[in-house]
Amino acid sequence: MLGVGDGHAIWFGQYGNPDGTPLLFLHGGPGSGCSPRHPGLFDASRFRIVMFDQRGCGRSNPRGALAANTTADLVADIERLRQHLGVNRWLVSGGSWGSTLALAWGAHHRDACLGMVLRGIFLARRSDIDWFFDGAGALQPAAHTRLASCVPGKKRLAERVCDAVLGAGHGHALEVVRHWMQWEESLTRGQPAALPQLDAASAARALDKYRVQAHYLRHDCFQPEDEWQHQAAGLAGLPIRLLHGRRDRICRPEAALALHEHLPGSRLLWVDEAGHDPFEPAMQAALHEAFAAFS
Known part of the structure; x- marks a missing residue:
């Protein structure tokens, strides 16, 4: 557990290779928390996998708390966790709401980001x-x-x-x-x-x-309607891979295409046999392949 102020303490866990490339996983929701299955999305022999339950989520305390619980608070928590663990720079992975939060963090802390693999893109627009x-x-x-x-x-x-x-x-x-x-x-x-x-x-x-x-x-999601465009501009040039299932009915494929078009240097991969679930075999394979380029 890590105290982050405002009466909140977040649960975090580390998996995989302690000497591997640091990789931060951001869960979806908002509100969902991490699953015991999530570490299996990554190559444990190559990565030092870090994940945490966001404020009010999962094993973090107090569960369900809404006070002092905004996107800006979560971005600050990511930085507290990175500094607590002594990580200089890390890769970031997130799906759905996790992709939204990854963009928000990366736009403010580009120098601490090695790159991103984002899945099931959600831009938090009113239309989404x-x-x-x-x-x-x-x-x-x-x-x-x-x-x-x-x-x-x-x-x-x-x-x-x-x-x-x-x-x-x-x-x-x-x-x-x-x-x-x-x-x-x-x-x-x-x-x-x-x-x-x-x-x-x-x-x-x-x-x-x-x-x-x-x-x-x-x-x-505590963001202006076009905030994702400013975030994308601030991340231009970083190695960022976007994965989106063609069968995704939760987050429209249009969002992935829009982000790709506003994020110079990004690569977009359509996963034909996948929807929104990261544990579908086709999406798991696509994630492993995308991260292989970073290890």
Whole structure:
């Protein structure tokens, strides 16, 4: 655990080769935390793999906390962790929200970045958020209708969902979270998913996770609409590889293309047999190949 101020302490772990090239992994969400499977995405013989649960996530304390929890706070935490571990420069990998956070950190700390491999690009634009909650509705209409029916109203569906999850009513918030989980899983799999049944402990974890996610999405991830373009300009020339599954229904391929076009020197690889899940065999193979160039 590492105390980072504001009442927060973040969990971090190191894996692989202590003498290998340092590699920072940034998990998605926001709110998800790291999985025991994540170190397996990288070659443990070549890399010193560092990962941490972001504020309010996973094993970090206090779990689900929203105060002093913004993108700028997470960027500062990455720097605290890098200095704590005595790492001069490291590679950075992140997928989905992790790619957003990687760009935000790299734009402020380019000199500490050896390069990046980013997957499932998410640029935190209002249109990206609205695609997930509404634009993709026709892809899984039944699950989308059930989610929307939980939060009737005239606001954007993203706002209605996030307001409900962040609201005071525990029972209603949990109902919305369960339908949010069903919607996300249906999109990820490309077929209808069952409504999750959660025991008390699982329900508490899910509420904390999705409260953090709602907090970020409700505030457009604490970034101006075009911030990603300024970040990309600041990273021009660094070795950056972008991987995006052609079957990704969570984050549109258009975002990967837009980032590639604004990031001089980047390389974009379309992964034909992959969607949003990093553990799909085709995406795992693409990640290993992309990182092989850095080792």
